[in-house]
Amino acid sequence: MGKVFRTNNKESMLLSRIESSKEKERRVSIETARDNLEPMSNAISQKLVENSLVETTSKNSLQDQIEKKLEKLVKLDDFEIDYQIAPFRELVQNPNVISLVVTAFVLETLIDHKDVIDIYGSDDEIYNCINTQVQKFMPPM
Numbered sequence: 001m002g003k004v005f006r007t008n009n010k011e012s013m014l015l016s017r018i019e020s021s022k023e024k025e026r027r028v029s030i031e032t033a034r035d036n037l038e039p040m041s042n043a044i045s046q047k048l049v050e051n052s053l054v055e056t057t058s059k060n061s062l063q064d065q066i067e068k069k070l071e072k073l074v075k076l077d078d079f080e081i082d083y084q085i086a087p088f089r090e091l092v093q094n095p096n097v098i099s100l101v102v103t104a105f106v107l108e109t110l111i112d113h114k115d116v117i118d119i120y121g122s123d124d125e126i127y128n129c130i131n132t133q134v135q136k137f138m139p140p141m
Helices: 009-035 037-050 059-073 078-088 097-108 123-135
Strands: 054-056 116-119
Touching: 009 037, 009 059, 009 097, 037 054, 037 059, 037 097, 037 123, 054 059, 059 097, 078 097, 097 123
Parallel strands: none
Antiparallel strands: 054 116
């Protein structure tokens, strides 16, 4: 005879809280990106060029491309965001959704842009560079 599993109410509540906190963090991240499109894209593009992770003929073009991506990001639904970050979801333990989307954009799309000469560094290095800049705009939680 099979074992009867009973759901534990405390366990369910804990899992629900964890899921709710992740959803809230995601929502706050997207709202922060919406409120800081230009300065965030400037900081990200500047740091990518300074750290020699992206070699480009025009830093302004790089900034414009990242800003356009952030504009699109704030209009996407959860499924579209999850689809874009799927290949990079396991990159770090507790990723920031904005950093993952921009990392995916840099690694998959910007590499083919006419003003980008080459992209250097590992996926981790690029994510950490981008995440450092994104975290500067995030409110304390």
